[in-house]
Amino acid sequence: MDDLARRLAGLTFAGLTQDEVTGLIIDEVVAWGRARGWRVYRRAPSVVRLPPPMDQQHSVVDVALARPAAPPIVVEVDHTDRRRTVEKLLAEADAGRVAVWVRWGPGRIAEPPAPIHLIALPVDRARGRYSHSTAPARPAPTHSAAPAGAAEVAELPLPEPRRDPL
Template sequence: MDGERLAASLTGRLAGLEFVDLGTDEVTARIIDAVLAWAADQGWRSYRRAASVLPLPPPMTDRHSVLDVACARRDGPPVVIEVDHTDRRRTWEKLAAEAAAGRVALWVRWGPGRFAAPPAPIHLVTCEVSRHAGPPGAGRRHSRTTGPARPAPAHSTHGVDPVVEPLPLLPVEPGS
């Protein structure tokens, strides 16, 4: 299925995304930038804050919701992407409406994990990040590293003679 293939491709792209000590809005912006770069690599035209087919709730039903990213492509239906750090019902309603209109709907969820699967035909793309308290008044901070943990630094023996002591021999008791 096209949606599954695209979700896997975007997951692969986001796998290399790294950042340290960013606020919630900064992480969302960084992920949206990565989504736009992924779309550009596919040769697609992409748009930030594109109009959704879903109208806003009353009293603004004359306006439409917006999508984080919408992509036009020659080789298939448009692709729409929402990026969220929370599980919002309004987001999956919007993506379900987009899918009903013939678009491929991808939902990028980021956070510390435990992502609930959205209803079909929405395709989930996850981006796990760690979070910690920031400085007072700064809110939560988020980080993501993808490489292996750094090895412990090598200890220097420069200018120091290593001390080698033989192990003491223990007496052997008969019959053991």
């Protein structure tokens, strides 16, 4: 999963909505799988059934990747920690699939239980939009070329206090 993690870490975007970021990540996972020649399925059926009254239907995973001579990979992409996602990925792992959780968002990203593979993608959030850049942070600008303490100190005259007549 290291190569997928590197590929996702290389994504650059700015000012996207939550749905746009999730879609971009899913598209990148799909492209990653296709580049390897694997069969790729979006919104593939999960081994987990939906809760009642829809318990005759299966939940879905964001991406499923079928690999020759290797267990399938299932990928869920979320911007928050969801207990239901953890339960679904644990069930997928119990069924013999490699379970991958791509968690993106600002702030701390909690580690899921084994055997779920976590790919954390920290992003910045401003005014309800999300951004991710691979560029290094810029250093603070230099404000003065003169060394500290080299400036002249001048006393300013203090104004006379105002006196109100009684």
